[in-house]
Amino acid sequence: MEPLLTKAVLLDQEQIQPGFFRMILSVPEVARRAEPGQFVQIRVNNGLDPLLPRPISLHDIDPLKGTITLLYHSAGKGTRILATAAAGQELPLWGPLGKGWKMTEPEENYLPVYVAGGIGIAPLLPLAAAWSRREEPGILLYGARSTGQVMTVEGFKDLGVDVQVATEDGSLGMTGRVTDLLERSPWGERRPLLYVCGPKPMLKAVHKMAESKGWACQISLEERMCCGLGACLSCVCKTKAKAAGKAWTHSKVCTDGPVFWSGEVVWDE
Amino acid sequence: MEPLLTKAVLLDQEQIQPGFFRMILSVPEVARRAEPGQFVQIRVNNGLDPLLPRPISLHDIDPLKGTITLLYHSAGKGTRILATAAAGQELPLWGPLGKGWKMTEPEENYLPVYVAGGIGIAPLLPLAAAWSRREEPGILLYGARSTGQVMTVEGFKDLGVDVQVATEDGSLGMTGRVTDLLERSPWGERRPLLYVCGPKPMLKAVHKMAESKGWACQISLEERMCCGLGACLSCVCKTKAKAAGKAWTHSKVCTDGPVFWSGEVVWDE
Amino acid sequence: MSNLSVNLGGLLMKNPVTTASGTFGFGLEFAPFVDLNRLGAIVVKGTTLAPREGNPTPRMAETPAGMLNAIGLQNPGIQGLIEEHLPPLQSINTPVIVNISGNTVEEYGQLAEIIERTEGIAAIEVNISCPNVKQGGIQFGTIPASAAAVTRSVRENTKKPVIVKLSPNVTDITEMAKAVVDAGADALALINTLLGMAIDIRTRRPVIANVFAGLSGPAVKPVALRMVYQVYKAVSVPLLGMGGISNADDAIEFIMAGATSIAVGTTNFTNPRATMDILEGIEAFCLREGVRDISEIIGAVHR
Amino acid sequence: MSNLSVNLGGLLMKNPVTTASGTFGFGLEFAPFVDLNRLGAIVVKGTTLAPREGNPTPRMAETPAGMLNAIGLQNPGIQGLIEEHLPPLQSINTPVIVNISGNTVEEYGQLAEIIERTEGIAAIEVNISCPNVKQGGIQFGTIPASAAAVTRSVRENTKKPVIVKLSPNVTDITEMAKAVVDAGADALALINTLLGMAIDIRTRRPVIANVFAGLSGPAVKPVALRMVYQVYKAVSVPLLGMGGISNADDAIEFIMAGATSIAVGTTNFTNPRATMDILEGIEAFCLREGVRDISEIIGAVHR
Ligand SMILES: Cc1cc2nc3c(=O)[nH]c(=O)nc-3n(C[C@H](O)[C@H](O)[C@H](O)COP(=O)(O)OP(=O)(O)OC[C@H]3O[C@@H](n4cnc5c(N)ncnc54)[C@H](O)[C@@H]3O)c2cc1C
Ligand SMILES: Cc1cc2nc3c(=O)[nH]c(=O)nc-3n(C[C@H](O)[C@H](O)[C@H](O)COP(=O)(O)OP(=O)(O)OC[C@H]3O[C@@H](n4cnc5c(N)ncnc54)[C@H](O)[C@@H]3O)c2cc1C
Ligand SMILES: Cc1cc2nc3c(=O)[nH]c(=O)nc-3n(C[C@H](O)[C@H](O)[C@H](O)COP(=O)(O)O)c2cc1C
Numbered sequence A, B: 001m002e003p004l005l006t007k008a009v010l011l012d013q014e015q016i017q018p019g020f021f022r023m024i025l026s027v028p029e030v031a032r033r034a035e036p037g038q039f040v041q042i043r044v045n046n047g048l049d050p051l052l053p054r055p056i057s058l059h060d061i062d063p064l065k066g067t068i069t070l071l072y073h074s075a076g077k078g079t080r081i082l083a084t085a086a087a088g089q090e091l092p093l094w095g096p097l098g099k100g101w102k103m104t105e106p107e108e109n110y111l112p113v114y115v116a117g118g119i120g121i122a123p124l125l126p127l128a129a130a131w132s133r134r135e136e137p138g139i140l141l142y143g144a145r146s147t148g149q150v151m152t153v154e155g156f157k158d159l160g161v162d163v164q165v166a167t168e169d170g171s172l173g174m175t176g177r178v179t180d181l182l183e184r185s186p187w188g189e190r191r192p193l194l195y196v197c198g199p200k201p202m203l204k205a206v207h208k209m210a211e212s213k214g215w216a217c218q219i220s221l222e223e224r225m226c227c228g229l230g231a232c233l234s235c236v237c238k239t240k241a242k243a244a245g246k247a248w249t250h251s252k253v254c255t256d257g258p259v260f261w262s263g264e265v266v267w268d269e
Numbered sequence C, D: 001m002s003n004l005s006v007n008l009g010g011l012l013m014k015n016p017v018t019t020a021s022g023t024f025g026f027g028l029e030f031a032p033f034v035d036l037n038r039l040g041a042i043v044v045k046g047t048t049l050a051p052r053e054g055n056p057t058p059r060m061a062e063t064p065a066g067m068l069n070a071i072g073l074q075n076p077g078i079q080g081l082i083e084e085h086l087p088p089l090q091s092i093n094t095p096v097i098v099n100i101s102g103n104t105v106e107e108y109g110q111l112a113e114i115i116e117r118t119e120g121i122a123a124i125e126v127n128i129s130c131p132n133v134k135q136g137g138i139q140f141g142t143i144p145a146s147a148a149a150v151t152r153s154v155r156e157n158t159k160k161p162v163i164v165k166l167s168p169n170v171t172d173i174t175e176m177a178k179a180v181v182d183a184g185a186d187a188l189a190l191i192n193t194l195l196g197m198a199i200d201i202r203t204r205r206p207v208i209a210n211v212f213a214g215l216s217g218p219a220v221k222p223v224a225l226r227m228v229y230q231v232y233k234a235v236s237v238p239l240l241g242m243g244g245i246s247n248a249d250d251a252i253e254f255i256m257a258g259a260t261s262i263a264v265g266t267t268n269f270t271n272p273r274a275t276m277d278i279l280e281g282i283e284a285f286c287l288r289e290g291v292r293d294i295s296e297i298i299g300a301v302h303r
């Protein structure tokens, strides 16, 4: 559906882990159009500093209440300002943007496996909600550096998702990485469909595993964005070229993605 | 006294007329150093938009409470942002800056006459407070376009000042301009010392009258400022040159002023 | 309602508001927000003879009130443009301007020749901020003779309005302007981006993969406006002004400095509806100030 | 503590942080906020042979993340500087750099000669962004031969370090850099302001009385950084980098691009303590990143 340019009203914002914020925005028309894996371009104020919008995934979509939820890491200039926004404040945004996660046909009988690294958890929750509405809540494999980067696990559990966590420092769940969780193929005899979101090295590692093991896999990519509309060409990634004699072509993360089938994605080096 | 760079805490802000705001800031070290007619350079936020500080006069100085009050017109980009500041917010500023109003020796037996145009009222209140502490509250001649630009008259009355108002549209007080109030020489037999602040055409007109009638007169000037410290030379005005053979020289409004004896000021044209 | 229609070197525009090449895609990307029929013209993404994949990422970085970009002219090539992107624009009642770039003087001529025989393209904007492959990569846009050669090559191959887009990275913009007007430009567009860069102090590497990148956005407005002012004095062809326009007041500044039309670039990324807001703001200004015809204020600051 | 001392073309500085001419007065104006003893050097307001009253007001306008100024070199003249402003700086343990401007090549030489015999001035910064009265007002800083002539005239009259300050309003900054280095510059400072303007749409007049004005502040940082990077590659003398530096990260970007020292300009107006904050930020960076000597990161991005 076509994106909308509007002002969202901030209903509530809370810090759920040090540096990680969850905000609920009232923006009915966007909530009604949105699908899991899509994102919005949100401006953190009305001025020129910072100039550009920030792309943030939809962490929860409630078309009935007319709200969307964002979960984000307050890391840089823009997101630090966003974290100071108070209830009632208006935030300009446009969306929903991009092509989100693809749900397969029920006949294909895939088991959804959400593979998250850190803040990569954000766009997976509405996907799990969609799958659980199909009575197939699936499995979450969640890797993070430490317990302080693990969040919204309860949301997944409430949906009936089997949650498995690994932290690098062992402060929560298994000690190790999300790939260690994957090694165990916790889906038994089922055919997994991996939905992967997280930092680039993790995406690459999971992609490689999925390829070698023949698992179906979708990957959500990130790139610096301006327009989010496919116009500026800032946000390209390499994908398999259809034309003969070419190894790759540039696709737009904002409109061709952010979610790609792993078979489409070409990594550098 | 030397200015101080600090962060003031906004205690309270209210709109007292449409577009005119009064804010009370807790900033003890500045309040203790400040004198009537001085100003601060205040930043309306911590970002780059807008880039520069705004010069605003001290409208009230309370060294005991450690507060200063600013009265300002929310007219442009920066002051519009200032008007949205909420209690508790920190605002970077430096001050007190400039040379303020000069009180004369009691023996000279001047009667202080505050001559204000519109928002030019702002820096005159603390001056009236100082004169009234000397039991010589004086007279306020206050001109404005309309009653909506007349403010803080109560503050002057509380000090015992004789308040006379003229509005161009006749909506309050006499119909006319501040120069019409001056024409009546409402100080009777006393020697007036005019303290003038307001828009440039009004300053010129009062200056001319004072010169032709031989009244003592101080004028507070405004110019665009960057540093407020005498360093950038943005804010110059023409003043009588001391050197022979030169009609004028450039003085700095921020450090040589903003208040000048009328005899020093040279107007263009 | 004031008359806002203008004539940009033979191109009739119903109002002065257009889009800066590379910031508005091929038009339709902005259709959810902008009534494309209300634009004075649509300038599409820079196009080359052959398709190009452009530069590696990162291609973009935010800067104070501005941004750096080094897209590297990713585009589907002139044939791709004509086959894929031009047809959907034909239903829109707004002239389409194609922005062209070449590696050689000849390529510019070839592009002009193809456009000359293509219906549905109203005018050509010639981007001369491109490296001249035959001259060791020095930009056409920084040497008057090279810029003039490019202009002549285009001029000889088309009767459509030729708008030459100047680079601001020069000592004397009026010298460039005169050279390309003498070579046959019907109008001039300015400015393209200022050359800039940014460094990631953590990795000690340039932020942008290409090292250098073009600076655009509100930050550059004072420089762009000054150049429009100077060029207006130096030549008599109409100007398409751009560089940091973020609202109607900015647009009117450019018009008063001498721009017949204005283009909105980076601001499309901060407000996708900006072209409409600016058009409405210009209309409101004219009404408020009693401007019956936009021509009354073009170059007003010079009078 | 890391070693932050640098050698800027013969001028020894205890750390790389100095002030941009015209933004820090004669130093003492900032004494309430800045420990002048902790600065690497103090560059004072541009000075001419005779006193000057400068331009009419308005001389300043705010722009997006920047500002325009057209002060017009108001200054008390070299004698006024030496008599009034130099003595109080002698008690401060920081070298003073005097920024000079002339109407002719000869004036630059005369200024250098006066400074050569004045104690308490450590180095000369030569502002070549001034109109050459004998060449119809074209800036010395936009013609390599004129810039070289100015540099030679200064060089012949002083043994003190000569730092030539380049104008960014040129097609090729490296050409200018090479010309003045060949003519004897010990170091280069860059950048001066970009030429810009602003229009008041209400009055339809330029905002600045002088019409044109110099753009400075964070807005110009990407351009300044790019030029430092280019000039570092082109010449081997040390560079004093400036243009939009507003915090320690910005300063480190300039150092990594190739600046031996950096100057804080417009940011003194938004944070009068900025020089100290930046110095402390550089110290903290070096500590955090294990940089024992600042020289390890000068030009780091080129390695
Ligand atoms: C499709 C998409 C969905 C995203 N969803 C989320 C999410 O749900 N939660 C979340 O915390 N983060 C998300 N991100 C990453 C988020 O956009 C960046 O962390 C954010 O833009 C950084 O802004 P800043 O102000 O903190 O950083 P700054 O350093 O101030 O950013 C400067 C510039 O770089 C860009 N930038 C910096 N880091 C990134 C990055 N990692 N990806 C893209 N652009 C970047 C900014 O957008 C901005 O233009 C998403 C990114 C994309 C592309
Ligand atoms: C010494 C001094 C004392 C002042 N005291 C007061 C006061 O008590 N109350 C009050 O309402 N106003 C006062 N002013 C005027 C006030 O500084 C300006 O109205 C204000 O800076 C305008 O900012 P803006 O964001 O509204 O406008 P913008 O249009 O956003 O301003 C853009 C730029 O122009 C400058 N500028 C614009 N108008 C003026 C002006 N009239 N004088 C100086 N600079 C200007 C701004 O500082 C800024 O740099 C004083 C000015 C000076 C010089
Ligand atoms: C992302 C991006 C891509 C651009 N691509 C082109 C291009 O292909 N051809 C061209 O002539 N100019 C291109 N430009 C320059 C713009 O058309 C415009 O000249 C410049 O951005 C200044 O305007 P602005 O400040 O309003 O953005 C591009 C600018 C941006 C930001």
Ligand SMILES: Cc1cc2nc3c(=O)[nH]c(=O)nc-3n(C[C@H](O)[C@H](O)[C@H](O)COP(=O)(O)O)c2cc1C
Residues within 6 Å of the ligand: B232, D020, D021, D022, D023, D045, D046, D047, D069, D071, D073, D099, D127, D165, D191, D192, D193, D215, D216, D217, D218, D220, D242, D243, D244, D245, D263, D264, D265, D266, D267
């Ligand atoms: C108000 C003002 C006055 C200036 N005066 C001078 C001067 O006298 N001589 C000079 O060489 N540069 C002068 N400059 C330029 C600065 O020294 C510096 O090169 C420029 O402002 C870029 O740095 P910034 O962005 O940090 O301000 C002046 C700049 C400003 C803002």
Ligand code: FES
Residues within 6 Å of the ligand: A224, A225, A226, A227, A228, A229, A230, A231, A232, A233, A234, A235, A236, A252, A253, A254, A255
């Ligand atoms: S963000 Fe502009 S094309 Fe993707």
Ligand code: FES
Residues within 6 Å of the ligand: B224, B225, B226, B227, B228, B229, B230, B231, B232, B233, B234, B235, B236, B252, B253, B254, B255
């Ligand atoms: S404001 Fe800088 S000298 Fe007055």
